[in-house]
Amino acid sequence: MKFNRQILETALTAERKYPYLPFNLQIFDSLPSTNQTLWNLLNQGATSGTVVMATQQTAGKGQWGRQWVSLQGGLYLSVAVSLEIAATQSYQLTLATAWGIARQLQKCGVSVGIKWPNDLVLEGRKLGGILTETKVHQGQITQAVIGVGINWTNPVPDTGINLELWQKAQNSQFIPCLETLAATVLLGIESGIECLTQTGISHILTGYIDLLTNMGDRVYVDNLLGTVVGVTPEGNLRLRTTAYDTTEAVISEISVQPGTISLGYQKSLV
Structure with a gap:
């Protein structure tokens, strides 16, 4: 070719x-x-x-x-x-x-x-x-x-x-x-x-x-479960996390640098 x-x-x-x-x-x-x-x-x-x-x-x-x-x-x-x-x-x-x-x-x-x-x-x-x-x-x-x-x-x-x-x-x-x-x-x-x-x-x-196909995906970072909510101007992945104390849920946001985690693909059925 x-x-x-x-x-x-x-x-x-x-x-x-x-x-x-x-x-x-x-x-x-x-x-x-x-x-x-x-x-x-x-x-x-x-x-x-x-x-x-x-x-x-x-x-x-x-x-x-x-x-x-x-x-x-x-x-x-x-x-x-x-x-x-x-x-x-x-x-x-x-x-x-x-x-x-x-x-x-x-x-x-x-x-x-x-x-x-x-x-x-x-x-x-x-x-x-x-x-x-x-x-x-x-x-x-x-x-x-x-x-x-x-x-x-x-x-x-x-x-x-x-x-x-x-x-x-x-x-x-x-x-x-x-x-x-x-x-x-x-x-x-x-x-x-x-x-x-x-x-x-x-x-x-x-x-x-x-x-972005990852919006809403749930991923673990350092044993913490987060939901993908966006990307920062620097290219980091934005994750919304929920932690629980004795009285209430605490919602916060973290960002993850490229290369820190890997997001998967579907496998072909054909």
């Missing part, structure tokens, strides 16, 4: 009246890691808006140092972004990207949601994920690489789902080819980053929470 550059560029041009990121497409058949390749290009002088794409990764990276299984037939891409944002707010990039991509996919008829903090889900199963890496100087992010993986035709585990088979089950062709999917994802990243830069996190956070 190879990308058709002309189809991809045509899809991007048709949807971008006022481009925000100057996409410079670097297309490969297979790479160890699109994120790492992009960092190498940045070190050689590449600029914001550079995109590295592949349909297979041999050493893909997920969150918390996990391996991202990236078999042939998926969409794997990374985008370079230059912006000024405090290092403590780095997860806003992930929130903005997840919201932007999910919203763009929904415009194409794909009923995708977001699983906190960085996964795209369809019918309760993982469709894709986001890995944001940054460089920091004096407490400010100076450069970021946003990596995205989306299941297209590649094999997936029981907790995963690929988009082409889902579309066939829906008897529809919302997204007809890998190039259209790539354009949709890039447009989503662009819209998310543009909104974050121009209006801040508040608007994005409202939309992100609207798409």
Whole structure:
């Protein structure tokens, strides 16, 4: 499977009246890691808006140092972004990207949601994920690489789902080819980053929470049962907890940082 550059560029041009990121497409058949390749290009002088794409990764990276299984037939891409944002707010990039991509996919008829903090889900199963890496100087992010993986035709585990088979089950062709999917994802990243830069996190956070599939979930943190009620601007999960003393219930709220707990998926029945 190879990308058709002309189809991809045509899809991007048709949807971008006022481009925000100057996409410079670097297309490969297979790479160890699109994120790492992009960092190498940045070190050689590449600029914001550079995109590295592949349909297979041999050493893909997920969150918390996990391996991202990236078999042939998926969409794997990374985008370079230059912006000024405090290092403590780095997860806003992930929130903005997840919201932007999910919203763009929904415009194409794909009923995708977001699983906190960085996964795209369809019918309760993982469709894709986001890995944001940054460089920091004096407490400010100076450069970021946003990596995205989306299941297209590649094999997936029981907790995963690929988009082409889902579309066939829906008897529809919302997204007809890998190039259209790539354009949709890039447009989503662009819209998310543009909104974050121009209006801040508040608007994005409202939309992100609207798409959050974990709302109302009950989870244990340090033997304390909490109910998911939202996400903070820093990307932490908000949990409402209830404790009991001898006379009454005490309701409070705590926030949990990404990586502290893991929220599960449904398993495929097909």
